[in-house]
Every structure is written in structure tokens, then in C-alpha cells.
Amino acid sequence: MKTLPKNTQSKESILQMMDDARHQDAKWKDGRTFSLVYYAGEEISNLVKEAYMKFFHENGLNPMAFPSLQKFETEVLSMTANLFHGDKNTVGSLTSGGTESILMAVKTYRDYARKVRPEVTEPEIILPISVHAAFEKAAHYFNVKPIHIPLTDEYRVDTNAVRQAINENTILIIGSAPAYPQGIMDPIQELSNIALEHNLPLHVDACLGGFILPFLKELGYPIPPFDFELPGVTSISADIHKYGYAAKGVSTILYRTDELRKHQYFAYADWPGGIFVSPTATGTRPGGAIAAAWAVMNYLGLEGYVKLAKKSISTTHKIIEGIRAIPELYILGNPEATVFSVGSDEVNVFSVADEMEQLGWHMDRQQNPTCLHFMITPAHEAVTDQFIKDLETSVRDVKENPEKYQSGSAAMYGMMGEIPDRSEVDQYLIHMLNDLMRLK
Ligand SMILES: Cc1ncc(COP(=O)(O)O)c(C=O)c1O
Structure with a gap:
């Protein structure tokens, strides 16, 4: 097994070993990859790096210790909510990525259902087969049953099948804007109508599209409505570390109201380590990622x-x-x-x-x-x-x-x-x- 080096090594040799290690890595900077890295040029990368390094050591776990990070986080969420037709009631959290945002959404709706519909003992979530695998992971982690819904020939969720799948155990409907596999948007407007008819929440996964669809719309492309503008949409996940061009490790989860988000939070008042409250799944949250998201959003505008x-x-x-x-x-x-x-x-x-x-x-x-x-x-x-x-x-x-x-x-x-x-x-x-x- 590899052991810790006995002696301190020079910075130059460490950096050289790291450069050597990356020789066979995917060549994302040359446009040779079509996933994993979202790169928009050196100017933006350099800004993001500088902003990240400024808050490299800070920890977003305790917003009272770092009012700077609290400001960045709440402003980033506010700017994002604004892109998605949110209003003064919209709330949210920054997470480490799309998967954590999705995990948090599913946990939130499970716990919300436990409170408002305690008679549901075997909760089910309506999952188009094209949703990201993170929903499957969330169903597995939080013990809710995924009900898989097929797609139409156009690769959008079949809304008739959604209607048929809803029963007394359903606690959540999910749609994507767009879904990862074919890059195609589910008919969110129709899902919103179904959600309202059945008084069910609707989560829109815009992890991939959240930071590009509003701008394509601005350019005049016919992007159908997918956000809080639709009254049935109750939450949205959108990743700033994808088309938002932030550093890795930052996504948003937004809820229409605080009534939902409070089921995401976790508090433990009796911990010998002090009273404890945390918004998301992680404990320590990298200040650099939060700061860099704020920086790139303000820089690009x-x-x-x-x-x-x-x-x-x-x-x-x-x-x-x-x-x-x-x-x-x-x-x-x-x-x-x-x-x-x-x-x-x-x-x-x-x-x-x-x-x-x-x-x-x-x-x-x-x-x-x-x-x-x-x-x-x-x-x-x-x-x-x-x-x-x-x-x-x-x-x-x-x-x-x-x-x-x-x-x-x-x-x-x-x-x-x-x-x-x-x-x-x-x-x-x-x-x-x-x-x-x-x-x-
Ligand atoms: C639609 C969608 N949702 C969720 C995710 C998960 O995001 P992450 O890889 O940041 O966890 C992705 C990732 O590509 C995605 O495309």
C-alpha cells in the first residue's frame, strides 16, 4: 500500500506529479468531452478561481460566523429565484450539486407528506423514466417507492400514464427541464395542471437547463414555461456548476414557500457539541464554491x-x-x-x-x-x-x-x-x- 511520504516534499515536485497524473484525463478544455465539464473560456475560469480562493478556507456551515457567505448564498438564491419567476415567498438552499438538491427535494416531500398526510404509510413518487438517476437514489435512500412512467414517441413523459399512476399513496410528481438523456423538456405545463387537480406537489428538475433555458428564452427561442410561473410547480432544482459556469460543488434547490423548505432542515438541540441546525445533507459547506457562484453570476449578469x-x-x-x-x-x-x-x-x-x-x-x-x-x-x-x-x-x-x-x-x-x-x-x-x- 502507499504510505504517507516520510519527509516533506517540495511544492514543485508535488505539482509536477499532479500534472503527470492528468496526462490521460479527458481533454475538456479542447472541447473533446460532451459531459462532466462546462467550460466557457479562461476569463470566466480565472474569475471563478480567484473568487473561490478568496473563500477557500471558509465554511458555510455556520452563517453566523461568516456573514459574507450568508450574503452570497441568499443573493445567489434570490437571483436564481428571480430567473424562475419566484416571488418574496420563494426560499431555497445551496447544495453541493444536482444530486444533493434532488435528495433534499425527495426528503422534503416525504417529510411534508408525513406531516400533512400521516395516513400515507407507503409513499410513492411519480418518476418519468428519463429523470436523472439521482431520483432513483433518493427513492432508495429515503424509502419512497418510485413509480416509473414511460415517455411518448417525442421522449416527453406520457401525461396520460402520469394521471393513471396517481393513487392515494402518491406524494410527489417530478418533471425535467430538460431531461438528461435526450435533452428534451417534459410538458411541465400539463404536469402543473395535473398536480393542481390532485393537490400534489410538483418538482421540476432544471439542474441541467436552469441556467440556460431562461437565456434561450431571452434570445427568442420558444421555451415552454417550466418554472414558478406555473402555479402547480412547488420546487425547482438548478445547478450553477453546470450552465451557470461556477466552480464544481454548487446547485440550488428552491421552494415556492417556507412551509415546504422547513421539512428539508434538520435540527438537533441536545447535541453535546452544541445546538445544531443544518439546511442540507452535508455538514461543512465549502465557502469557495458559494463565493465563486456569487462572483460568476454577478460577473456575467x-x-x-x-x-x-x-x-x-x-x-x-x-x-x-x-x-x-x-x-x-x-x-x-x-x-x-x-x-x-x-x-x-x-x-x-x-x-x-x-x-x-x-x-x-x-x-x-x-x-x-x-x-x-x-x-x-x-x-x-x-x-x-x-x-x-x-x-x-x-x-x-x-x-x-x-x-x-x-x-x-x-x-x-x-x-x-x-x-x-x-x-x-x-x-x-x-x-x-x-x-x-x-x-x-
Ligand atoms: C437533469 C439532471 N439532473 C440532475 C443531475 C445531477 O447533477 P450532479 O451531477 O451535479 O449531481 C444532472 C447531471 O447531469 C442532470 O443532467
Whole structure:
């Protein structure tokens, strides 16, 4: 096993080892990745880094110790609520990311239902199959039953199926704006109507779209309503560390009223360590992430975000146009924003992805249906032509040499897809992760 070095080492050698370690990392700065990193150029990155470093040591756990962080957090939440047609009753919290915001939403509604509907002993949540896996995790953590709802041919949740799934145990409806897999928005307006008819809360997951949809709307794109403007929407999650371009580790969860949020909070008055109250799942909260979110939102302002959204959407349209010109490929549905997926009836797109990876692109594979996932940012503007050229070459190669692609990710997904007991596949994945994270 690796041990703690016996002696202090020089700063230079440490930094050199770190640079060496990242040699094989995905090349996000060159626009070679389509997930994980949202990059809008050095100017913004440098501002975010500087702001983060200013509050590098501070801890958002205790807002009374750091009024600065309290100011940043409440102002960030206020600016976000304002983007989503919130009002003076809107409240929220900053969390460490989309997953924590989603975990908090599900826990909040579970505890709210316990209070207002104590007769519900086996709570259920209505989950379109396209929602982020974090909802599945939340259902697992908080012991609520996920009721999976299929999508229409347009990859939006089937609202008739939502209506049919509602019963006396339902405590929450969820919709995405947009959903991760195809980048397509659920019909939130209709979900809002259903929620009101049944007197149920509706959470909108705008983790991905929250910091781009309002700006696309500003640019005149036809973005359907998805936020507090719809009376049935009771909460929204939106990640500043995605299209908000903040440092990693910051998302928002907003509620229409404090009556809901108070079920998110946790207090313990008898702790020997002092009276304890905490807003979210974590204890210590990195001051740097909170400060950097405040800094980037104030730095960019509406003008900056609209400019970036324009760059991302025009790059998206250019890439989609290039993909549509490749006869073997198609885009799934009609995505509204800057996230989309690509499928084919003629070539195995996983083999295409394998080939693209040989050419230096980091590709994201999806299943049910088989497709590739793309999230476009300003970083992709400069590589659009190269990407399309490489994609054409890869499709041609896979088509002309199918025998070359008998193994690889197509074979692996194919094999996993054929195992009827999905819990067996889950166990296999856990085993794989165990293996990957063995101590070195
Ligand atoms: C729609 C949606 N919700 C939630 C999440 C989870 O966010 P995080 O990875 O920050 O936990 C993502 C991540 O891509 C997402 O796209």
C-alpha cells in the first residue's frame, strides 16, 4: 500500500506529479468531452478561481460566523429565484450539486407528506423514466417507492400514464427541464395542471437547463414555461456548476414557500457539541464554491449569460446540422436547448463511439434506446468542423468494417442488456466500481 511520504516534499515536485497524473484525463478544455465539464473560456475560469480562493478556507456551515457567505448564498438564491419567476415567498438552499438538491427535494416531500398526510404509510413518487438517476437514489435512500412512467414517441413523459399512476399513496410528481438523456423538456405545463387537480406537489428538475433555458428564452427561442410561473410547480432544482459556469460543488434547490423548505432542515438541540441546525445533507459547506457562484453570476449578469447561451445554441445547431447530413445518423426527438442524443438504425453507435475515442473524443453512451449523448458548451465552437469530419469517418469505418467492432463497448452493452435480472447487473456494476477504487 502507499504510505504517507516520510519527509516533506517540495511544492514543485508535488505539482509536477499532479500534472503527470492528468496526462490521460479527458481533454475538456479542447472541447473533446460532451459531459462532466462546462467550460466557457479562461476569463470566466480565472474569475471563478480567484473568487473561490478568496473563500477557500471558509465554511458555510455556520452563517453566523461568516456573514459574507450568508450574503452570497441568499443573493445567489434570490437571483436564481428571480430567473424562475419566484416571488418574496420563494426560499431555497445551496447544495453541493444536482444530486444533493434532488435528495433534499425527495426528503422534503416525504417529510411534508408525513406531516400533512400521516395516513400515507407507503409513499410513492411519480418518476418519468428519463429523470436523472439521482431520483432513483433518493427513492432508495429515503424509502419512497418510485413509480416509473414511460415517455411518448417525442421522449416527453406520457401525461396520460402520469394521471393513471396517481393513487392515494402518491406524494410527489417530478418533471425535467430538460431531461438528461435526450435533452428534451417534459410538458411541465400539463404536469402543473395535473398536480393542481390532485393537490400534489410538483418538482421540476432544471439542474441541467436552469441556467440556460431562461437565456434561450431571452434570445427568442420558444421555451415552454417550466418554472414558478406555473402555479402547480412547488420546487425547482438548478445547478450553477453546470450552465451557470461556477466552480464544481454548487446547485440550488428552491421552494415556492417556507412551509415546504422547513421539512428539508434538520435540527438537533441536545447535541453535546452544541445546538445544531443544518439546511442540507452535508455538514461543512465549502465557502469557495458559494463565493465563486456569487462572483460568476454577478460577473456575467444577464448580458453575459445570454451571450454564452447564444454561442452554445448556435454551436448546437451547427453540430446537429452536420449530424443530420450523415445519412446513417439521426437526432432523437426535438431537443429545445443544447443537449441532445444521436442514434442510428444502420450502424452501431457504440462502435462509432469506440472509433471516435480512438480519434481523441470522449463519448457518452446511453441505453433504452441505444444512443450517444451530447452536451454543448462554448468550448465546442472551435471544434465543430473537426468533430463532424471525425464522426463521418467513424460512421463510414464502422459501416465498412463491422467485423472490426465485434468487441468493445457495443459488445459490452449488448451483453449487459441481455441479462434479464437487472439486480444482477447492478451487482456487477458495484463490483466493477469496487475494483476500480481499490486502494493503491
Ligand atoms: C437533469 C439532471 N439532473 C440532475 C443531475 C445531477 O447533477 P450532479 O451531477 O451535479 O449531481 C444532472 C447531471 O447531469 C442532470 O443532467
